[in-house]
Amino acid sequence: SQQGEEDPQALSIQEGENATMNCSYKTSINNLQWYRQNSGRGLVHLILIRSNEREKHSGRLRVTLDTSKKSSSLLITASRAADTASYFCATAGFQKLVFGTGTRLLVSP
Amino acid sequence: EAGVAQSPRYKIIEKRQSVAFWCNPISGHATLYWYQQILGQGPKLLIQFQNNGVVDDSQLPKDRFSAERLKGVDSTLKIQPAKLEDSAVYLCASSFLSGGRGLETQYFGPGTRLLVL
Numbered sequence: 001s002q003q004g005e006e007d008p009q010a011l012s013i014q015e016g017e018n019a020t021m022n023c024s025y026k027t028s029i030n031n032l033q034w035y036r037q038n039s040g041r042g043l044v045h046l047i048l049i050r051s052n053e054r055e056k057h058s059g060r061l062r063v064t065l066d067t068s069k070k071s072s073s074l075l076i077t078a079s080r081a082a083d084t085a086s087y088f089c090a091t092a093g094f095q096k097l098v099f100g101t102g103t104r105l106l107v108s109p
Numbered sequence: 110e111a112g113v114a115q116s117p118r119y120k121i122i123e124k125r126q127s128v129a130f131w132c133n134p135i136s137g138h139a140t141l142y143w144y145q146q147i148l149g150q151g152p153k154l155l156i157q158f159q160n161n162g163v164v165d166d167s168q169l170p171k172d173r174f175s176a177e178r179l180k181g182v183d184s185t186l187k188i189q190p191a192k193l194e195d196s197a198v199y200l201c202a203s204s205f206l207s208g209g210r211g212l213e214t215q216y217f218g219p220g221t222r223l224l225v226l
Contacts (some may be wrong), residue, residue, distance in 0.1 A: 101150055
């Protein structure tokens with residue numbers, strides 16, 4: 001079964017705006033990873049945050065992790081049309097990497 | 110550095126036929142994964158290899174799906190016989206560090222889109 005659940009399922013914004021998507025999970029994790037998937041293509045790793053970290057930055061991406069609430073958020077600042085994609089969180093526990101259902105982001109010019 | 114290669118990119122078959130997918134991971138990556146991604150869902154792990162041994166195949170429908178990784182490099186995933194519900198994208202991924210299960214960054218191939226009619 002899917003452990004992570006992303007919210008919202010779909011998000012539509014204008015170029016230059018910020019996009020925030022959230023991920024909730026159910027069990028203890030070792031780390032949480034975010035991936036991007038462009039239409040019809042494979043997944044690309046964006047960022048990994050470990051369970052003892054609270055915030056991490058990579059370029060225009062900012063990820064937070066709250067293990068007490070079992071939730072994470074991905075913020076994309078100053079979005080571009082090229083950011084249009086599906087974004088998945090994936091939780092890494094003891095057993096395997098489990099992907100959520102994803103957030104579909106549409107950035108309009 | 111070359112990425113994960115997969116073939117074919119697309120496949121259309123009729124139910125009860127068989128099909129095979131091929132994956133070549135990034136050179137030096139010990140761990141190889143096969144995922145099934147049904148439309149509108151996230152990828153689901155089917156099987157994980159470390160070198161040429163199976164680490165996790167708990168979600169592989171073993172009555173119809175099989176996978177092998179000869180010599181710890183290339184891998185093939187086979188479905189025989191295929192069902193309508195097998196229509197999905199099959200993704201192969203690899204990671205460098207061995208040992209941890211799903212703990213490392215995974216690098217994905219472009220996937221094989223399968224349609225079963």
